[in-house]
Amino acid sequence: MLTTALIVVPLAGAILVWVLPLSRESTSGLALLVALAEVGLWLGSARNFDFGSDAPQYATTREWFDQLGISYSVGLYGFQFWLVGLAIVVGACAIGYGAWAERERSRAYFGLLLFLVGSLVGVFAAQDLIVFYVFFEAMLIPIYVLVGVWGGPRRVKATLTFVLYTMFGSLLMLASIIAFGISQGTFELADLGTSSNDWIFLGFLVAFFVKAPLLPFHGWLRLSYTEATPEVAAILSGV
DSSP, X not given: OHHHHHHHHHHHHHHHHHHSOOOHHXXXXXXXXXXXXXXXXXXXHGGGOOTTOSSOEEEEEEEEEGGGTEXXXXXXXXXXXXXXXXXXXXXXXXXXXXXXXXXXXXXXXHHHHHHHHHXXXXXXXXXXXXXXHHHHHHHHHHHHHHHHHHSOTTHHHHHHHHHHHHHHHHHHXXXXXXXXXXXXXXXXXXXXXXXXXXXXXXXXXXXHHHHTTOTTSOHHHHHHHHHSOHHHHHHHHHO
């Protein structure tokens, strides 16, 4: 359940920040408190984490659609533990910087940052391809808004470019995931085998070329970095 808690804490914090009618200072303070609590929870989880284990730890699995082999499955292997920590620590630093910079419309801004942190943790902790996809796409939503509303003079162009590129990559990824999962009879990462289907391979290849991004699908990157606020750019480039 600890992995789920690492996902839920920032998401619940985002909802609190959105709904509580607090002042700008109180809103940023609450967001930072949630982010620091998340850091503390992650650091505390290291005490009992067995880095030599070959199995995911703090795992939770709940069946969603038995006939399709889809389940809510999250957990942490050793390398995932550090990726989750990266997202949490960078997210806390970003929220701290945003609080110092006194961002306008603070309830929306800090709620979106917390939502972004929770989604990133979900991406790195996912043990099911569908869960991975859901969190990956959920992660993009706050980025669209953070760049489009709080970005620089060319924020609208940056956001539209980002949306068009990532939607193309998202559709290819979804088609590849569905085709691969159906061919394997499961979407559980640990149970997946390999596929010799060239179309599935190409779908994943192009999707991650866009998402990474790599040449020649990197057109959204420069605009997004330059137009985003410093803390959002740090999350984009660092996590």
